[in-house]
Amino acid sequence: MAKIEVKHEFSNQDIQDIIATALEGGINYWCGCVNRMLNSDGTLSGVLPEDRSNVHFKSDVIAFGGTLVMFDIDYATTKQIWHLNAEKLLNGIAIFCKESGVKMEELIDNHDAADADQIVQYALFGKLVYA
Secondary structure: OOOOOOOOOOOHHHHHHHHHHHHHHHOOOOEEEEEEOEOOOOOEOOOOOOOHHHOOOHHHHHHHOOOEEEEEOOHHHHOOEEEEOHHHHHHHHHHHHHHHOOOHHHHOOOOOHHHHHHHHHHHHHOOOOOO
16 A cells, blocks of 8 residues: 655644634633743743744744643643644644544644644644543
8 A cells, every 4th residue: 555645834824823723712621721931031932033023922932933831721730731832733733634534735724623622632642632
């Protein structure tokens, strides 16, 4: 059987749209809080100074090279946190497309909160953990 590899280039806006969808309702039932990852001097981790002017919302952080810190909804008892960056997100998109049968080129204009939730779960855990 032949293996076919499909590549798709995601723009910063594509990444921002998926993350915004996840943050605005996709992951809220298992993720209680999301923060930007900061260096000790208060600058955004992994964001080049010339790109920082483009980071206005949490959904912008990953698209411009930063990392989001995500806290379990029950963090007070679990102390569970996860770190999401562009590499993990793109891997999550690839797994989501493979598992759901959605083509990458169709994902951008046709995703919803449930899709974004699954993408983030695949990105962080490599599988769906929360239903």
